[in-house]
Amino acid sequence: MRSVTDLLAANLHEVFGNRDPASRRAAVDRIYTDDVVFTDPEGVSTGRDAVEDKAGALLAKVPADFEFTEDGQRYAGPDTGALAWAFGPPGTPAVRGIDIITVRDGRIATIVTLFTA
Numbered sequence: 001m002r003s004v005t006d007l008l009a010a011n012l013h014e015v016f017g018n019r020d021p022a023s024r025r026a027a028v029d030r031i032y033t034d035d036v037v038f039t040d041p042e043g044v045s046t047g048r049d050a051v052e053d054k055a056g057a058l059l060a061k062v063p064a065d066f067e068f069t070e071d072g073q074r075y076a077g078p079d080t081g082a083l084a085w086a087f088g089p090p091g092t093p094a095v096r097g098i099d100i101i102t103v104r105d106g107r108i109a110t111i112v113t114l115f116t117a
Helices: 004-016 021-031 048-060
Strands: 032-040 043-046 067-076 080-088 095-104 107-115
Touching: 004 021, 004 048, 004 067, 004 080, 004 095, 004 107, 021 032, 021 048, 032 048, 043 048
Parallel strands: 032 107
Antiparallel strands: 032 043, 067 080, 080 095, 095 107
């Protein structure tokens, strides 16, 4: 079983920051529940396929030098965690936000993504 902090990092780096479709899919299957619910300002997506589509679509529309970086410490409780991040060219993020996850049976069950105002 992965820890909450490990799952926070895997969500950011292995899924949303991963441009390789095959390894991204393997990570999706490994770290999310079947019925994962992802919520961001664009709406709600449910299921592993929807999360994978969301990550792939995001990466397809930004320049190749855009990357996710952790923008602070990982915060974790027994089944909840939060991780601030930055996204953009190295050293000059275009956007910052925070992911808040809940974990069920060692996998991410919900993700809420908030952007800085």
